[in-house]
Amino acid sequence: MMEDIVLEKVHEFFQEEETREESGFCTCSQCRMDVACYVLNRIKPVYMISGRGLAYFQTDYKERLQREADLVSQIRQGIEHVMAAKRPHFPHEQEKEVSMPKGPFFNFPHITGRFFNSVNFEPMCGVKISLLENGKLVKMVDFNWQNPYLCVPPTAGIFSFWPYPKSAEFVGQKSQVELEILVDEDDYEIFHHYFTVSLEARGSFLELGSGDRVHSMKDLYLNPDK
């Protein structure tokens, strides 16, 4: 529930900022998402299982006002925080309103798994994990997703990819895509894992159905060189 509310409110903030004469902060889509993410990580989640619950949630006026006040202050903090952070990997500006490609599409699920050292069973870090199709690196949805992905200590061996959608001919078209996870690092035996994802074409870009949001793999093991 809160995701929609926060996104809407953050967009309001940024839209207002864009109409101002002198600009106070960057209003690119990446900064919007960073602010929304900051806020969402700091508020209490709200889940609903029925339409009635949703209606009640939306009409509880008093609580709603309070929530808005909290949200506004969280968003202000988020903007301050995001604008102060240096993110050299990201070229701001340039990708304003990239035109959306036309569907239908085969949208990929998030592809995720976890690597362990096969000798001591510790989660891997510092290794580069690649996702390939026909021997070539698979393009990711955007620059927030890396391929190859470098495992870092905080994620404890977990990796994830989100491939860029492929064009389809019609909604409902089925396709099987053969993919490969490759790790080729010094000190470890070369690792290949082949798997297939089944996709069904949908009308819009990055539109996921309930069944295909995540493809998680069994645990994977790297063998140290002898």
Ligand SMILES: [Zn+2]
């Ligand atoms: Zn920005």
